[in-house]
Amino acid sequence: MSSEGERSGTGGDGGQWVAAGDGKFGRYGGQYVPEALMPAIEELTDAYERYVLNNEDGFMDEFRRRIREFGGRPTPLQRADRLSERYDTEVYLKREDLLHGGAHKLNNALGQVLLAKYMGKERIIAETGAGQHGTATAMAAAHLDMPCEVYMGERDINRQRPNVFRMKINGSEVTQVTTGRGTLKEAISETMRDWATNVEDTHYVIGSVVGPHPFPKMVRDFQAVISEEAREQAIERTGDLPDSVVACAGGGSNTMGAFHEFVGDGSVDLFAVEAGGSSLAVDEEEGVAPNSASLSTGSEGVLHGARTKLLQDHDGQIVESHSVSSGLDYAGVGPELAYLVDEGRVTPVNVDDDAAIEGFHRLSQEEGIIPALESAHALAYLHEHHEELGDVTVVNVSGRGDKDLESVIEETTRRDVPNAPDMSMFEGGL
């Protein structure tokens, strides 16, 4: 369904030449970056074609070996017994929380750090919101012996301290970004500035299916292993394709990863669950959207290298997004998702902060899985709309929630969450 109809995937193609294309998904995508970066982007596009699409020098074989041995793939597709009983439907969880590092992010980080190594780059930089991508990149960089610097917003550093520690423990430098509201948007801008300064020896590991071409396609290809496995596992378990796949969407990397191999399966409904935050409205006067629902409520524009759907005001100034989950707190979304939504292939939906917190507690109590707050959005959507999802649903549990415990204590104690345990002993933090 992508504009070029290619289905390159993560398999390599046995030497058959596959081109990266022009980076456009219908009206979306492109390469809106400073000229200084364009030669590096041309070099990366060439490397993406050679190594990822055409498996030159056995790159994809090495990636597959490392993501299996170091990463712990394949991750299970687990039947969620109590949720299945509760909703009177078959619920399967794709357990990306069990991947090394605790989130799907390692698929992409390992792929890109390895690619940087094949390209002869000497330094890795990355941005991070919730810290999961930063952690995955720090781990991949340590694993492959590359120096790494991660940019993270001040506000996110305060919300996600465990991941800051993990990055440092793995030997990465964590640089605090204090501009704007100190979240993912500012961290991306600051990482692009570093890249523009050090572009000759540095690779920027973008953490989602966003940014200039070839990043949206390349990151999708590294993440497509999620749906490749889930599709096979679902057929093996149930004898058929699922009726629906549900995944949360911030930038959209776990979403595209969970959807990619199902896009051609017309019988499978694809739901991208965005952060509805506290409201879907945008306050143009204040330059604030109390949500991160750019697929549901955004409009077309150009940010961080791509034309896509954005949260912006009438003039085109980017507004500040909000979500209880740092990992979804971004004003843009991947251009391919924007395209698939326009084409009617992906349905954008959203749940609010309250429902996400409830979803977090529900999965923790009923299935013994503590989900990331990002994934809790997908589980909250399942809870609210299970009757519309068909008989068999796959929910992508994109990450585990250990990193979110401080946020969950704070957010649970300041609102009335019906299914939460008594958190009073944790007031004041962990």
Added chain:
Amino acid sequence: MAEDRRGDAGDDRSAGDPVADAFADGPAFVPYLAVGDPDYESSLAYVEALAEGGADVIELGLPFSEPIAEGPTIQNAVARALEAGMTPTRFFEFVEELDVDVPLVCMTYYNLIYQYGNEQGPRPFVEKAASAGISGFVVPDLPAEEAGPLREACDEFGLHLISIVAPTTDEGRLEKLVEVSSGYVYVQARLGVTGASSSVSDRTGESLARLSDVDLPKAVGFGISSGEQAATIVEAGADGIIVGSALVDIVAEGHEGGEPTEAVADRLEATARELKRGALDGYGRRTPAPEGTSD
């Protein structure tokens, strides 16, 4: 001096193109300020002071919330201007109100150009800019690959699209850039983001040499903060110098120190004079003399 490559298009841009004229008699001094920093009225006075101080072209920054090519000095200026209420509509009012006699170039990011007016695409913005008195655009996040629609709108309304050439730009890319460029070429003196620096990159000479066959004036920017640096760069062959952060610093200091607008404007004018004089000195130092002989 180089003629506007689009000057033979048969339109009224050929004769009396103010941007081409600005580079016609010796080195051009091209200052930049973020419009609306720290407020609308002061900003008017500051831009007029730069014209008084000898500016040949002025780059007016229309603030965008995500200025990915800017260092901290201009990021902060943009934040102050947005905080004080600068918008594309106010920007055009500003341009119309300005009392200066030099060509004005709008420097901004593509999303603001793309969103203006009721239809998406660059045309409404370019049409408005032309009627307000803008002569051209610098758009840092628009490489040649994505510049087609804006180039087309610029051609329709007789405006220039000024491309940035980076130290990493090779011969192949240079061809693509020249294809969409007019007015002058903005030669980025070093890698990285905008910001004043204490030394001039030795990559400037390399970049200028690479551009020697390009039939457009070459204005060098990124890191220039003193008359001596301006002289060095012009001596190395630049047709102009672009100075942003060093001037924005003066605005920031004045704002933080609570200085009256006139005092800050006076310092901007004095600094503009120093930079312009530096450029002229550098031109004089070229050997052999630039008149009539090629160096």
